[in-house]
Amino acid sequence: MADFPTSDDPQLSTIGGTRDSSGDAIFTVPVEISVVLGQATLRVHQLLKxxxxxxxxxxxxxxxxxxxxxNDVLVARGEVTIADGDRIGVTLTELVRSIYTK
Known part of the structure; x- marks a missing residue:
């Protein structure tokens, strides 16, 4: 299993080289997470059927x-899993490093 940074990680918690209470506001910004299971291309007549x-x-x-x-930026890869009984989850297996090295 891969190790992933947490909000306590200095790499993620510093803003402008220092951390103060005003820097904590970034952690309350909503981020939309989406998981792509795959893609398909259909012709209109197939779609209508x-x-x-x-x-x-x-x-x-x-x-x-x-x-x-x-937010539409690839950040990780993972495996589909069953979470709480009837809920689907994803176990992260790989982080896309480019999000931390920009």
């Missing part, structure tokens, strides 16, 4: 990691 119970085959294999985006 879809109905309840139809299966759309994605380009992703079950053994491939899913991509995790934060």
């Amino acid at each position: 879809l109905g309840r119970g139809a299966v759309v085959e994605l380009d992703q294999r079950t053994d491939q990691p899913v991509e995790i985006f934060a």
